[in-house]
Amino acid sequence: MRSVRCNELGGPDQLTVEDVEAPVAAAGQVVLEVRAASVNFPDLLTIRGLYQIKAEPPFTPGFEAAGVVTQVGEGVTRLKSGDRVAAFGTVGAFAEQWAVDAGACVRLPDDVSFATGSTMLVAYGTSYHALKQRAELRQGETILVLGAAGGVGSAAVEIGAAMGARVIAAAGSDEKLDFCRSIGATDTINYKTGDLRGELKELTDGRGVDVVYDPIGGDMSELAFRSLAWEGRHLVIGFAAGDIPSLPLNLPLLKGASLVGVFWGAFTQHQPAENRRNVAELFDMVSAGTLAPRISGRFALDDFRDAYRMIEERTVMGKVVLEPAPGS
Ligand SMILES: NC(=O)c1ccc[n+]([C@@H]2O[C@H](COP(=O)([O-])OP(=O)(O)OC[C@H]3O[C@@H](n4cnc5c(N)ncnc54)[C@H](OP(=O)(O)O)[C@@H]3O)[C@@H](O)[C@H]2O)c1
Numbered sequence: 001m002r003s004v005r006c007n008e009l010g011g012p013d014q015l016t017v018e019d020v021e022a023p024v025a026a027a028g029q030v031v032l033e034v035r036a037a038s039v040n041f042p043d044l045l046t047i048r049g050l051y052q053i054k055a056e057p058p059f060t061p062g063f064e065a066a067g068v069v070t071q072v073g074e075g076v077t078r079l080k081s082g083d084r085v086a087a088f089g090t091v092g093a094f095a096e097q098w099a100v101d102a103g104a105c106v107r108l109p110d111d112v113s114f115a116t117g118s119t120m121l122v123a124y125g126t127s128y129h130a131l132k133q134r135a136e137l138r139q140g141e142t143i144l145v146l147g148a149a150g151g152v153g154s155a156a157v158e159i160g161a162a163m164g165a166r167v168i169a170a171a172g173s174d175e176k177l178d179f180c181r182s183i184g185a186t187d188t189i190n191y192k193t194g195d196l197r198g199e200l201k202e203l204t205d206g207r208g209v210d211v212v213y214d215p216i217g218g219d220m221s222e223l224a225f226r227s228l229a230w231e232g233r234h235l236v237i238g239f240a241a242g243d244i245p246s247l248p249l250n251l252p253l254l255k256g257a258s259l260v261g262v263f264w265g266a267f268t269q270h271q272p273a274e275n276r277r278n279v280a281e282l283f284d285m286v287s288a289g290t291l292a293p294r295i296s297g298r299f300a301l302d303d304f305r306d307a308y309r310m311i312e313e314r315t316v317m318g319k320v321v322l323e324p325a326p327g328s
Pocket of ligand 1: 041126265
């Protein structure tokens with residue numbers, strides 16, 4: 001079977017597509033025929049050896065995919081051949097077939113496509129966990145989403161709006177801001193050309209925002225934290241800008257505010273039942289038409305570099321997916 005391979009750590013240009021031996025389901029695993037695999041920012045970090053979970057070459061990258069179960073390993077009773085599922089792991093999804101833990105699979109409702117299903121775990125799972133369990137976002141609150149047109153950012157915009165919040169989307173181009181309005185943002189700020197703090201002050205009549213959703217880090221984090229309202233919550237999602245910022249500790253004190261860490265992968269391990277409930281609720285929202293993940297790039301396995309490029313060059317709006325078996 002064909003698979004993207006990382007034979008040595010480095011950028012996407014060092015990856016290849018190779019014929020490798022088809023996987024066999026070990027005990028507790030299933031093998032999926034992959035129909036869509038979602039590309040996430042951490043995929044760029046993993047192939048460079050920069051992600052918190054390290055993979056030793058040679059390996060097949062890819063955290064999540066949706067497809068059809070073709071083999072069931074010993075001890076797996078919850079799934080059978082022919083089931084449509086979405087799944088996540090640490091590596092392996094960018095291939096025609098993927099051996100993955102049965103416990104990391106969730107059944108796809110019939111009305112959810114493979115492409116949509118492949119976006120629901122990492123990006124939507126993270127944003128829902130962040131807003132629901134970590135920020136305890138309440139209806140009518142105001143949330144600022146940084147990097148709002150990207151994968152987790154656009155999921156936070158959609159989910160925040162679905163939870164009844166006023167969503168202020170901040171991104172780096174006017175085209176991205178138009179996109180954010182089309183998925184539920186009420187207000188937008190271009191942080192490349194505008195003044196984030198000044199515009200937030202104006203938009204909230206000086207009160208500040210209740211929640212900051214921050215997948216960017218760098219210089220933007222402190223500016224956003226300083227724009228929190230009393231008892232605000234700043235969600236630490238990631239550091240797409242590259243720098244892990246520091247925060248003067250007088251800032252949380254002065255605002256009665258909280259700096260709240262979010263690690264979806266660890267949440268799925270520590271609170272699997274709660275994660276399953278979250279994912280079921282996300283699929284319900286997709287079926288009801290409340291959530292509709294936008295996929296701005298769909299690529300065949302051989303064109304995987306184009307998908308990585310969209311992430312690297314910051315052109316993704318919504319999600320980008322690989323489709324090893326197009327047309328399915
Ligand atoms: N905590 C968790 O559990 C969890 C789970 C999944 C992902 N994450 C993290 O969330 C972050 C975003 O992931 P994603 O998959 O949503 O990525 P993405 O789709 O590539 O979006 C990232 C966004 O960040 C902005 N950005 C700012 N500086 C950037 C830079 N130097 N390079 C690239 N983008 C930059 C870009 O928007 P503009 O061009 O508009 O600025 C881009 O749209 C990553 O750090 C990832 O590791 C965390």
